[in-house]
Amino acid sequence: xxxxxxxxxxxxxxxxxxxxxxxxxxxxxxxxxxxxxxxxxxxxxxxxxxxxxxxxxxxxxxxxxxxxxxxxxxxxxxxxxxxxxxxxxxxxxxxxxxxxxxxxxxxxxxxxxxxxxxxxxxxxxxxxxxxxxxxxxxxxxxxxxxxxxxxxxxxxxxxxxxxxxxxxxxxxxxxxxxxxxxxxxxxxxxxxxxxxxxxxxxxxxxxxxxxxxxxxxxxxxxxxxxxxxxxxxxxxxxxxxxxxxxxxxxxxxxxxxxxxxxxxxxxxxxxxxxxxxxxxxxxxxxxxxxxxxxxxxxxxxxxxxxxxxxxxxxxxxxxxxxxxxxxxxxxxxxxxxxxxxxxxxxxxxxxxxxxxxxxxxxxxxxxxxxxxxxxxxxxxxxxxxxxxxxxxxxxxxxxxxxxxxxxxxxxxxxxxxxxxxxxxxxxxxxxxxxxxxxxxxxxxxxxxxxxxxxxxxxxxxxxxxxxxxxxxxxxxxxxxxxxxxxxxxxxxxxxxxxxxxxxxxxxxxxxxxxxxxxxxxxxxxxxxxxxxxxxxxxxxxxxxxxxxxxxxxxxxxxxxxxxxxxxxxxxxxxxxxxxxxxxxxxxxxxxxxxxxxxxxxxxxxxxxxxxxxxxxxxxxxxxxxxxxxxxxxxxxxxxxxxxxxxxxxxxxxxxxxxxxxxxxxxxxxxxxxxxxxxxxxxxxxxxxxxxxxxxxxxxxxxxxxxxxxxxxxxxxxxxxxxxxxxxxxxxxxxxxxxxxxxxxxxxxxxxxxxxxxxxxxxxxxxxxxxxxxxxxxxxxxxxxxxxxxxxxxxxxxxxxxxxxxxxxxxxxxxxxxxxxxxxxxxxxxxxxxxxxxxxxxxxxxxxxxxxxxxxxxxxxxxxxxxxxxxxxxxxxxxxxxxxxxxxxxxxxxxxxxxxxxxxxxxxxxxx
Ligand code: PEP
Ligand code: MG
Numbered sequence: 026x027x028x029x030x031x032x033x034x035x036x037x038x039x040x041x042x043x044x045x046x047x048x049x050x051x052x053x054x055x056x057x058x059x060x061x062x063x064x065x066x067x068x069x070x071x072x073x074x075x076x077x078x079x080x081x082x083x084x085x086x087x088x089x090x091x092x093x094x095x096x097x098x099x100x101x102x103x104x105x106x107x108x109x110x111x112x113x114x115x116x117x118x119x120x121x122x123x124x125x126x127x128x129x130x131x132x133x134x135x136x137x138x139x140x141x142x143x144x145x146x147x148x149x150x151x152x153x154x155x156x157x158x159x160x161x162x163x164x165x166x167x168x169x170x171x172x173x174x175x176x177x178x179x180x181x182x183x184x185x186x187x188x189x190x191x192x193x194x195x196x197x198x199x200x201x202x203x204x205x206x207x208x209x210x211x212x213x214x215x216x217x218x219x220x221x222x223x224x225x226x227x228x229x230x231x232x233x234x235x236x237x238x239x240x241x242x243x244x245x246x247x248x249x250x251x252x253x254x255x256x257x258x259x260x261x262x263x264x265x266x267x268x269x270x271x272x273x274x275x276x277x278x279x280x281x282x283x284x285x286x287x288x289x290x291x292x293x294x295x296x297x298x299x300x301x302x303x304x305x306x307x308x309x310x311x312x313x314x315x316x317x318x319x320x321x322x323x324x325x326x327x328x329x330x331x332x333x334x335x336x337x338x339x340x341x342x343x344x345x346x347x348x349x350x351x352x353x354x355x356x357x358x359x360x361x362x363x364x365x366x367x368x369x370x371x372x373x374x375x376x377x378x379x380x381x382x383x384x385x386x387x388x389x390x391x392x393x394x395x396x397x398x399x400x401x402x403x404x405x406x407x408x409x410x411x412x413x414x415x416x417x418x419x420x421x422x423x424x425x426x427x428x429x430x431x432x433x434x435x436x437x438x439x440x441x442x443x444x445x446x447x448x449x450x451x452x453x454x455x456x457x458x459x460x461x462x463x464x465x466x467x468x469x470x471x472x473x474x475x476x477x478x479x480x481x482x483x484x485x486x487x488x489x490x491x492x493x494x495x496x497x498x499x500x501x502x503x504x505x506x507x508x509x510x511x512x513x514x515x516x517x518x519x520x521x522x523x524x525x526x527x528x529x530x531x532x533x534x535x536x537x538x539x540x541x542x543x544x545x546x547x548x549x550x551x552x553x554x555x556x557x558x559x560x561x562x563x564x565x566x567x568x569x570x571x572x573x574x575x576x577x578x579x580x581x582x583x584x585x586x587x588x589x590x591x592x593x594x595x596x597x598x599x600x601x602x603x604x605x606x607x608x609x610x611x612x613x614x615x616x617x618x619x620x621x622x623x624x625x626x627x628x629x630x631x632x633x634x635x636x637x638x639x640x641x642x643x644x645x646x647x648x649x650x651x652x653x654x655x656x657x658x659x660x661x662x663x664x665x666x667x668x669x670x671x672x673x674x675x676x677x678x679x680x681x682x683x684x685x686x687x688x689x690x691x692x693x694x695x696x697x698x699x700x701x702x703x704x705x706x707x708x709x710x711x712x713x714x715x716x717x718x719x720x721x722x723x724x725x726x727x728x729x730x731x732x733x734x735x736x737x738x739x740x741x742x743x744x745x746x747x748x749x750x751x752x753x754x755x756x757x758x759x760x761x762x763x764x765x766x767x768x769x770x771x772x773x774x775x776x777x778x779x780x781x782x783x784x785x786x787x788x789x790x791x792x793x794x795x796x797x798x799x800x801x802x803x804x805x806x807x808x809x810x811x812x813x814x815x816x817x818x819x820x821x822x823x824x825x826x827x828x829x830x831x832x833x834x835x836x837x838x839x840x841x842x843x844x845x846x847x848x849x850x851x852x853x854x855x856x857x858x859x860x861x862x863x864x865x866x867x868x869x870x871x872x873x874x875x876x877x878x879x880x881x882x883x884x885x886x887x888x889x890x891x892x893x894x895x896x897x898x899x900x901x902x903x904x905x906x907x908x909x910x911x912x913x914x915x916x917x918x919x920x921x922x923x924x925x926x927x928x929x930x931x932x933x934x935x936x
Contacts, residue, residue: 036078037095039102040071045356050075052276054125057376064355066348066373070106071120071280072099074248076127079274082252096248100279107281112240114145116153119173119282122247124254126275129377130263134254134275135184137247138317139177139282143238147174147221151214154287167214169287175217176317178224178236181243185250188231196223210315244279251277265489268853283372285365286317290338293318293365296331296345298353301361301381304388304571308332308346318363318374341371352376357398358407359389383412384572391575401582402928408579409925410895410918413555414438416576417914421537421544422551429542430524433484433509436495441482441504442535442547445528447516449476456480463534465521467514468507469494477503482536484543486512486521493844499858504538512543559607559917580917583924584608589901590908591919592667594888596620601662604913608920611666611758612659613820613910614888617739618675620655621648629680633732634710645738652739656746660757664750667758669820669888669910670743671799672729672736672775674764676719681711720834725765725799729775736763740779744786744794751792760795762820767802769811776815797884800872801825809872813879820910821869823889823897827856830865857890860897866904873904886910895922902926 043051043059051059055073062068074096081089104110109118119141124134142150151170179197182188197209200220204211212220228236237243254260255275264271285293296310310331335342345364348371352360361379365372381389390404399407421427421440443461446452449472452464456479464480466473468487477483477497482504485494489508498505514521519530528534528545535548557563558573565577592613593604601612621629628644635641659668678684687708694701716722729736740761747757761779766772776796783794798815800806801822809819828835835857843855852861860866869887876883886908891897893911898919901909903926911919 033091036075036092037099038073048127052125055276055278068373069281069283074277076274076276079252112141112146115149117141117146117149121280123278124251124275127273128269135251137180139173140243141240142174142177171214171217175221182228185246186232192227248277283365283367290369291367295363298349298360304385341366344371383415386412387575388571405928410922414918416555417553419550421548427544427548431509431511431543433506433541435539435541436507437498437505438539439504440550443481445532447519449473452476452479484536486514506536506541583921586927587923589923592908592910593913598658598662607916609916612668613886615670617673645734649738652742653746656743660750665756669760669762671762672739674725676724684711726763726771740782744783747792748790751790763798766798767804772798772815806868806872810875810879813876818884821887823891827865859894860891860900870904893919898922899926
């Protein structure tokens with residue numbers, strides 16, 4: 026048998042071997058450095074060690090077999106290409122070692138510059154670097170070399186050997202004050218030589234060893250440190266917050282050093298190919314002469330706007346602009362870049378498709394279409410519903426007066442100003458007086474729920490995007506900033522301190538749940554222009570507003586593309602009218618229960634508790650005209666569009682006085698010797714009807730089957746309202762929906778009665794009334810084939826389907842313990858927010874398939890909260906529903922996502 030040759034896994038790629046599509050393997054930075062190399066742009070030569078090498082290292086605690094040899098081979102070829110050897114005492118090749126994961130994790134992982142310097146090569150570097158223009162140094166450039174060496178010891182010490190960074194900074198400050206300066210450029214070669222000695226002592230003190238002099242050892246240790254930085258606490262935390270998988274690992278880039286600190290004709294900078302905040306075209310960037318990359322980020326010296334480079338070095342500036350235009354054209358998107366100029370020679374150190382605000386995402390997508398770089402499908406793909414939703418929140422109107430005092434995590438978007446309170450009870454008290462309050466806590470827990478409900482916004486000094494405060498606030502649609510750790514909260518003393526200032530209970534603060542910024546005082550709030558556009562008060566054709574025009578254009582395209590119709594959940598005329606302006610194509614859920622509250626409560630109580638003969642009929646007769654008027658108003662607002670009216674659903678106890686309160690009142694009255702016969706009867710009835718689990722009790726269709734005449738009255742009111750509206754010249758398209766059906770027999774019973782009433786009412790009016798059901802009980806989903814025989818449509822009630830599918834009480838669990846489930850990764854997002862595709866989604870899929878098999882043409886929709894959730898909309902598109910229905914405010918989001926779903930599944934569906 027022939028000996029099997031084992032093929033060694035490839036762990037190292039030269040920049041010329043990769044490309045931008047290899048991000049999984051080479052990380053974002055490595056893949057893009059390779060892409061730029063292949064475009065012929067000036068990238069310092071180098072190679073990338075793959076994420077697979079990192080994964081292997083992290084799994085076993087040692088470098089995988091073959092890695093060391095491959096690094097050696099690539100280093101040798103780099104040395105050949107550059108005509109220098111790593112750390113050569115005469116003319117050293119120096120390299121930087123940079124992390125680069127698939128997803129950018131800014132500042133989370135490590136970089137070491139100037140690897141290859143030691144006590145000998147620093148002298149060689151000084152000689153080779155001599156003769157800088159502007160600071161000609163006949164004998165060499167000592168200052169530069171020793172500055173580079175001290176930077177190596179500092180970065181290497183801090184990142185590779187965990188020497189506390191402050192000690193180096195203190196030594197640097199000491200050297201500067203000894204020289205009587207605050208600018209590190211004033212330190213000369215001798216000062217820096219002294220600083221290197223001081224740094225070495227610090228290194229020895231903390232590590233118990235001398236600073237390593239072997240260049241290859243420096244390189245290997247730096248690579249290892251980058252691998253390990255993947256699991257550093259801050260990186261783990263960041264990944265959890267950003268939902269970046271933990272097992273990706275980082276790549277490591279080993280790049281030939283180029284120097285921005287060689288003199289005034291050198292420098293370093295960062296730039297965007299257009300404004301990442303507004304999307305406006307132009308050059309946006311910062312430049313710092315005579316500096317290395319980390320100086321820009323560290324803010325040690327003030328940068329100048331990139332435009333000033335034109336005066337300093339026109340050749341490099343023009344070349345940079347040319348490269349930026351080329352990158353945009355190549356990536357067909359906004360790019361951000363890092364560059365260095367070494368004595369008038371431009372080098373590209375990084376590029377990537379740049380992050381941007383929600384507004385910039387729309388504006389840039391529109392511009393790129395105009396420039397012919399992308400088509401409208403691609404523009405639609407590049408924006409998303411979460412960004413659109415962000416643009417629909419009110420924003421702070423900020424000018425220079427307002428500087429943030431702290432920045433936490435934007436945990437739940439929106440803008441809120443209010444009086445600071447530190448306890449839930451105080452929040453409730455002040456809110457009851459009509460005040461806007463901001464509840465400030467270290468972190469929240471379920472006991473804070475009432476305060477959170479009462480508050481305008483929530484601010485915590487601890488916790489991330491999945492903390493209790495964040496999850497609950499998002500669920501409530503309330504502004505929340507979490508984890509603002511510069512704030513020191515002292516609840517017993519009722520104050521917090523931040524940036525040297527004390528904020529007491531009663532003071533006013535403003536929080537921005539999108540940016541995470543916290544301001545002292547009241548910041549004025551600006552309404553959203555995008556909402557004004559949707560409302561019809563801004564005409565995109567006639568205003569000069571790039572954002573509104575871009576939103577209009579992309580929304581129009583989404584509408585042309587989407588297959589799903591978008592309806593709204595609305596149960597008042599006003600909501601229906603607003604939703605229609607937002608683009609709703611009908612009502613998918615009109616909940617009728619609120620129509621039984623307020624001054625109608627007493628009628629309902631009589632209806633439920635009816636004791637005397639005829640009492641129930643009387644109550645129903647009184648309710649009929651009221652209901653008819655309710656429906657007439659809704660048909661009017663939705664003239665010509667379908668309106669799904671759901672028969673009454675909620676548990677009975679919601680219409681009766683609370684049991685405990687009633688019992689206390691009766692006891693007190695008895696004590697006083699008052700006549701309480703009536704109250705006693707009421708109490709007995711309420712006791713009789715009391716349920717331990719009302720959400721699983723007498724509600725929905727069960728109520729209709731138990732209380733004679735209730736559904737009949739509603740059906741009659743709907744049919745009569747439709748006929749009145751039709752006779753008046755309108756077009757009513759009523760769809761009567763039965764809630765909480767679990768068995769076809771329930772629906773058949775309701776249907777038989779309803780059909781009789783409808784036939785009697787509609788006569789020859791031409792009104793057609795459909796009868797269908799919600800699918801919100803798991804049994805209904807599993808017997809959908811049978812249920813479809815009695816239903817003209819299904820509407821998935823994914824709120825109840827999630828509640829009953831998971832066995833999670835929808836009113837309690839999100840605030841009670843979801844934060845823990847999110848922390849443990851049991852799910853990445855609440856299943857009440859985004860559809861659980863595998864479980865609840867499977868029930869939807871089964872019901873859709875089996876329902877349609879039994880009744881081809883069965884109309885399918887969804888009216889649970891998921892109907893307006895971006896991810897879920899894609900799922901409902903895939904499953905083949907006809908429409909989604911969501912709250913008015915989310916209608917535009919659903920329209921956009923329904924269009925994106927078509928583009929992303931590669932479909933050419935259009936309506
Ligand atoms: C549902 O359960 O998804 C639904 C829409 O009904 P409700 O939220 O009123 O129970
Ligand atoms: Mg329901």
